[in-house]
Amino acid sequence: MIDRDAIIASAEAVLDREGFSATGMDRLIKAAGVSSRTLYKHVGGRAGLILAALEAREERFFAAVRSDGVEELFRSLAEWVETEGAHGCFFLRALGEAGASDPSIAERVRAHKEATAGLIEACVAKDLGREDALLAAQILVLLEGATHAAVYRGASAVEAAGEAAATLLEAARGGPERAGG
């Protein structure tokens, strides 16, 4: 009995490394190590495989990053980048390369970005002892920037993002004196 999850996991890896539109079915079939007949029987087709790969990535990513603080979040992201490499946000790439023709992909991406925003809000709340939507929005930009700057600057971009986040956090702690009272 062939493992559907293994097919999907290999697709997730290849799509991330080589891109969505650049990767044909024959490449995904070869990577899965099964016949085309079997792969189509298990995932339906290209659209189903991509959607399943997005779901697999969602699970794997949220299992890998920590949500118990902003510093911890960026440290775990740096580790992710070092082991997985950086090719830009898997979900935004899916949206741009395959999401135009497939609304269910667009919906997956939207859900991922919403979940990510929630993760960051939780980290900020943990560190600050209160919610801070504006700071969370800024740190979301840092996370998104780290993900994409890491494509050409590697893990050091994630480190820079983590340091920036620490500075913003410090300012938010000591700094209602800066604006508005």
Add this chain to the structure above:
Amino acid sequence: MIDRDAIIASAEAVLDREGFSATGMDRLIKAAGVSSRTLYKHVGGRAGLILAALEAREERFFAAVRSDGVEELFRSLAEWVETEGAHGCFFLRALGEAGASDPSIAERVRAHKEATAGLIEACVAKDLGREDALLAAQILVLLEGATHAAVYRGASAVEAAGEAAATLLEAARGGPERAGG
């Protein structure tokens, strides 16, 4: 006499709006409003057209953003996003969708990211009265993050990035007391 620049400008717009791999030659030909024969005579082929579109974007982008300060930079970026929309970095998308098979595209992208880093260093130096490579690296992450978060959060992501940059700048001004100094 048909304007080569007009062909390229229309390609830049369509590729940005609809993506590289999702956009076929017939779409680019229709957008240019010329015959396929004429377009091929002017730009050589798909690879030449994409490369020319990248060059056009480089020129247009650096003409649109200000380099006389970090706040000015993010304000002009917000205006860009409001008039042009946000689809992620045009260059990183080109790299992911067309750069694997074309080294000259990869080189263009590298040059763009280098120029962007220089732009940010200049803004930081102007505001700070001195160079600060670490701060510039953090603001680069903010710029990259603004570009990509704007895909799903619009111009407000750029505003958040600008505010974060201002906080980092303030900390860098008042803050050698924070570490090491």
Add this chain to the structure above:
DNA sequence: TGAAAAGTAAAATGATCGTTTTACATGCGG
């Protein structure tokens, strides 16, 4: 004015790609 240059429309070409089908092998439960 007349010929070369430059343009259009549309068919043809050849390659690639997602998907299906054909023909056959294997292993497992009743």
Add this chain to the structure above:
DNA sequence: CCGCATGTAAAACGATCATTTTACTTTTCA
């Protein structure tokens, strides 16, 4: 041990796509 689930290998199919070519018209300018 029969029969069906499940698998492989590979050909076939139809669609799409980049590019070229054919046939013809318009523009330009010496």
